[in-house]
Structures are given as structure tokens and as C-alpha cells.
Amino acid sequence: MGEEVHGPLAQTPTPSAGMQKIVTKHSFFCLKGKWKRGRHVVVVRIRSDRMCPQKFVFTVGVVAFTIAITLGGQVLADRFELANGETIEGTLLNPNERPRRVWLVRSSDGTSLQFDADAVTHVTRETPVQKEFHKIVSEYPDTIEGQWKLAEWCQEKKLEKERHDILEHMLELDPDHVEARRLLGYSRIDGKWHKREQLMAERGYSRYRGTWKTAQEIELSDRAEQTEVAQKNWIVRLKKLRMLVDKPQSSDSAAKEIREISDRHAVGALMLGISKEPAFRVRSWYLESLSRIATQEAFSAIVQIAIDHPDPETRLSATERLIVLGPHQAASYAVASLASEDSARINRAAEVLGRLGVSSAVDSLVNVLITVHTAVVSDGNSEGSTNATFTPSGGGLSMGGGAKRIKVESKNEAVLAALVKLTSVNFEWNPTAWRSWMATRQSPADCDFRRD
Template sequence: MFPEHFLPSSRLALSVPLLFTLILSQQTSGHCDLIKLKAGGEIRGKLQKLPSESGEARIIETLTGGKITVDAQQIEFITNRPLSVEEYESRSKSIADTVDAHLELANWCSENHLISQRHAELEKVLLLEPDHSKARAALGYTNRDGEWMTRDELMRKNGYIKYKGRYVSTAELELLEKNEADLAEERKWFKKVKLWLSLMNSNNAQLQQEGLKNIQSINDPFAVSALARLMGKHENYLIRSLLVTTLSQITGDKPLRPLAELALSDPVQAIRESALQALSRRDVSQAIVYFIEALKNSSNLIVQRAGKGLEVIGDKSVVPELISALVTTHTYRVRVPDTTTTYSFGTNGTFGNTGVVLPPDIEAGLLAGRYPNGVIVLPSQQPKIPMRTISVKHNHQNEAVLSALQEITQQNFGYNQRLWQLWWSSTQNKAGIIPVVQ
């Protein structure tokens, strides 16, 4: 016989359906424990201490005062969260999907110091009213020439990136990272690499071989800057392939950035893959930052490549960034008839309220993120009508990012970011990790 509230494996499967969730019904302070069940539900409350011999069950006192004993084999993981987070989730499920309701909940989140949840509610406001100025301002957007941009986006658009808390140009960044002696050594290599590339481009076979042989023999880290600048964007893919080979034989951290850039942005798949393999054979702790930054790229294509790169690198420290990038929103510029004020991108390839249907190849390209700068769709065989360019947002589920998470963690919660975050919290919060007998 089992104790009155004990739920063994067989009975639990019958008594607890896929949605076994106890809703927060009273306000208390502090934290509470959350048990994630393998069957799909959740139990919230306070775990009770058990005798050491009671290793096959966990007793949890729910937020309403009742006690439930759960077979440990039915537990996916256990974590500990602030009660304010529990209350937020209860509130978010019950409010109306209106601008005012989401704004009110965003203000509540601010009062309770729930930063990411406040951000999520403000984003929901923008889904309902894209030009809501207060929500935009709260999220750090600025309206420039009719387009909303964050400060980082605005500065990047003007050619600046953030370095140690301030914005600098890419040229200034290089100077900040190098001293004068290093720059002098690098300048010497610019002259040499430029000369050898010109030899490779000559009509004399002997000179071509001389130039090729000299570049293939480079192993000095100070040559990396010249190699990357003169060969990284070369129109001849064979030159870019040679760059990967040459960088691969240079020791140290200097080759990491150009290899990462090739792995993320080169148009030739074979070059991207060879650059990624070259990185995987190194200590890439310094290169990870480039792939993490690429997870936030405006092009979904780059986001997917970053996910693939992080899967190959296999460093578990990037799990939080991968979770955040499971679903990303991207904006596309599309030319449409100027007949209405509201447009939305539907899963069936149409723009809401317009009757405009995208050609199948264009629709597929948008969904796959192959048009990072948008696409202009002109109607065929129709009378001339006023046209305008609009911004259309689309949420992408990033398969490569999910694959990276599955490979690195050996877990699979699909595209459910919340479950991933709960699981990750359970592995990181030492006080919240509860041994579970499998």
C-alpha cells in the first residue's frame, strides 16, 4: 500500500494528464520549487525534506497547502524560481490580448524587477500596434527616417560597433586592439601578400607558382591581418579557399576572427565548412563570441549558420544564447500596392488585407531567410497602381539552433524556449538541483 497522497509510476500516468499544472493562487514572498514532469505537466510549491532512504519519491507542498508525493522516475527535472515569476506566468495566461492589458502587465513586471518578462510584454504590444511610441521608447528604439531602430542598430548602420561600453568605428577598433609594434609588423606583411597575390594573377606560370608557394608558406600571426583584408572578400573563390588553408596553419588567436567570418558569411558552402572545421581543431573560446553575435543577425541565414557553427564547436557555455535564438524575428522590405495601411505576413504566403500573393519561390526564400535585405515583388499583367515599400516581420523557428541545443545538451524540448530555460536553470542553480533516481 502506498501512503494516501503517493502517486507511483502507473497511477501517475493515469492521474496526471499532459497538463498537470497547479496555478499560483496565493501571494507569498521568496522562491518556490518547480517539478517538471516527463508527462508534460508542472507542479509548483515547496519540496519537503525526505529521509535518506526515501530516494524514489519527492514530496512537494503546493502553494495552496496540499501535499503531493511524486515518483522520481516521472520527474524530468527540478528547479527553483522566484514566486514573482510564477505569478507573472499566471497573469500572462489570463489577460486579454490587448495593448492596454499587455502594457499594464509590463508595468507590473517593472515593479517586480522582471526585466525579460517586461521586455516580452512590450514586444507583444508592438505585435498589436507596431508604432506604439511608448513601447518602442521603453525597448530602446529610435525612429529614424520612418524606421524604428535600437541604438545598437542605429550605430551599426552608421558603421560603429560597441567596444568596452562605447561605440567605435571598425578602423578604430583595430587600432585599440593593437600596439604600434604590432602594427609595424602587420604593415610589412601587407606589402608582401599584395605582391604575391599579384604574381598569382600574372600570365606567367612560373610567377603564379612563386606567388602561390610564398602564400602557402606563411605561418606568422602578424600576417593574418593582411591575409584577411586582401583575400577574405576576394572575388575568386579559390583565393578565399587558399586563405582558409593558410590561416589553418597559423598558431594563436589571430586567425580566429577571419575564420569565423568565412564560416558565417562566405557564399560558397565548401569554404564555410572548411573554415568551420579549421576552427573546430583549435581552442575556440575566443571565437565563440563571433557566433553568439551572429545569432542576433538581421539575416536569418546568418543565424542558422551561427547555430551550425556552435554545434560544431560544442561548448556548453553558449546554451543560454542558443535558447534565446530558437525563434527569431526578422524584417523584410517588400513592395506592395498602396491600397491599405495594414499588412501582415501569413503562413500561407499572403499579406493580410491586401490579397497580394507571393510567388512560391519568393515565399520560400523569405521563410528560409535568403533575402536578408528584403525583396521587391512587382505585380505582373496588372494596371499601374501606386506602390509603396513596407516592412514585414516574420518569426523563424531556427532548425540549426535547435539541432545545436540537442547535440550539446542531449535534451530536446523543441522550440519551447520556456521549458529550455527552466531546464537550464535546474542545471545551473546548485541549490535547485535535486537528485532524481532514474
């Protein structure tokens, strides 16, 4: 095979064509992406260049676990992953060659190495700190103490991969090194070392985006992410359709597509559209699609529109949709809104309940026929108009600067109108009379209180 050389290749005799050298090295080297400490062999086959007989091209052949070429005592800068699974290091001489025909690599003493284009699968250009690591790695002895100091240096320089490989090498020197085991994620259980990944896997957990989750949690997380993406896509899509509505050549087809939306992921986009759309005609299309989707989320959205949209015509249109979809279910949503701190919202909810015609809401309406709020007003020494903040509970507010808190009784007109419509009687602003009348009816909560 040739003579064994224990020094830089530059110290060997002048090469000749067909000559083969074996270089034995003892150093920290890279094997399949991991740094290893040990003895490795590099076989260098030399052939003459056809174009220049005096120029020699060195082609590297890997023997055993040959990889890092450390000629002249200097580790090279670029890492080349070969098709056979091994890795070598050197400096790429022809980085801009397009298309790639050959890989030309040069060592520190000027030796050229050549590879066919398909012999190299990946090239990694190293950072300055990685180059520094290669220069100083041989300065640390292959002992627990030396390798521990090298691992600490890597941590300081944020070389996580190199540090991990060094810690694993430490376990080859001392399998029970507690700190190295801990840093590599091991736990000692019943006298044996186990990696956390193994323990968590046995408990049904998998690593997922930096945390440990069960298969069910991962599935739910993925599903939630897919839902979020679909919802965002609908926002974009609906905006495009809305723009097409304003173009004569596409108006009819865009309107038809909007009115036929049935994807549950479109609910948020439709709600957003209704809140911003200036044209009632288009808002009615969005409502039509929400009614078609008919999921719990879509139904809740229509109730919210019926109560809270600033346009009375849109609120009425939404309420009419609710009458068709399910008035009793809608009434339960509207009754919950009667607990609002805003008296205006209480009255809007009452309007919806009156139109839904669900008598089970009568008791709840009586409770908010007259509401007492706390108003905060300025005294005579303060400038400006009176400002008031209302809370149905009548709870006080702490104010400085001479402000006063007073009790304000609010008679809710829409609540009375809804009671009269649902019962066909009118006890006006007398809650006691309303409750007495209800008691005499001795009817189920969902009966029709109107006179026969």
C-alpha cells in the first residue's frame, strides 16, 4: 500500500503518478457529522494532470472511518459530505463553478484534492468560531478534565453540536460521568441511565415544537393550526370576492359565490366583513352565508349581529334569520345579554327577544324592566358636561377631583315593549304587578303568556 507517514504530507518525497500514501493521524475528527477523538487513516492516491505533467492531483479514498484531512497541523474550513456517507474537510477552490463538474479542495500546504460532482452530496461552510474550534481542539488532552474544559469552551461560544459530541465522547471515557449525563438529557433510574426522550416515549409523549405532548395533544394542536390557516385564507379570499363585486364583468359571479359560502372556516371572515361592510346589500349576503353554515359558531355570530350591529336594518335582518334557524336557541343567547352593564345593549337584546316571540324570556325581561345604575357626575366646581358610567349592579366607583356618585334609575322602553308583545298585557313600570300576574298564570316557563 505504501509507506506510513506520521507528519505533514509536505515532508514526504516528491510524488509520482500512481503513487499512494497512507497518513496516520491521532486527533479529534468528524465522523458522519459527529466529532470523534481517535486514530484515523487517510489514503491519498496521486495521479498526474493530463494537461500539466508537473502538476499532481490528489484523489482521496476513504479507508475505515477516514474523514478529517489534517495536513500541516491545520484543520480545514469547509466540510464535504460524500455519497458514501463519510465527511472530509478542506477549502473549496471552485465555489462558483456552474454547472458543477468537479469539486476542487486545497489543503493548507497547497495540495489539491479532486472529487467528481456526484461524489459530494452536501457542503457546509463553517463560521469563524467553528474554524477557531478546529484550531484549538488538539490543545485539549483526551481526558475527562480536558474534554470537560473543551465542552465549557463550546458552551461559551454557543457551539451546541460540537459540545454535544464532546459530551458523548466523555461518556466513552467515563460512562458514569454524572454532569455529562445530565447535560445530555439522561436520568438515573434503578441504577441505570435513561434518556429523557426514552422515558417520555414510554409514557406516551413525543417532542413537539419544543415541548412534550401526547399524540392526542399533537393532533389537536395540528388541527387548531390548520383551522387558523383556513380562517386566515378565507379573510383573504372574501376580500378578493368583495373587490370583484364592484367590477361589472365579475359582479354577478362574485355575489353568487359569496352567497353560497358554506365552509365553517369562513365564519370569522364573514363576521369581519359584516362589521366593516358599508353596503347593506352585501351585508345581507354575508348573513345568508352564515345562515347556511349553521354551526354553533355561525349561530352565535348571527345573534351577536342581531344585538350589537350599529345598523338597525342589519339587526332586524339577522333577527329574521334567527327566527328561521331556531328562536328558542337564539333566545337563550339574547337573555344572557340582558345582564350587560350597558342599558342600550339591554334594550337591543329586548328588541330581539320581542321579535323572536319566545315567552320563556318574560321572567328575565321583568328583572331588567327597571335597572339601577351608578352615575359619576362632576360637581358645580368642575368644568364640562356631566359624564356617567352605568353598572346594573349599582356598584360604586371611586372618583377624585370633587366628582360625585349618584344612583340613576333607568326605565328600559324596549324591555316594556317586548313584555307587552309577549304577554298581551301591560303593567307598565310595575315589576311587582308583572310578577304577580305571572304567578297567577301557573304556566310552564316556556308557555305562551298571551291571552287566548
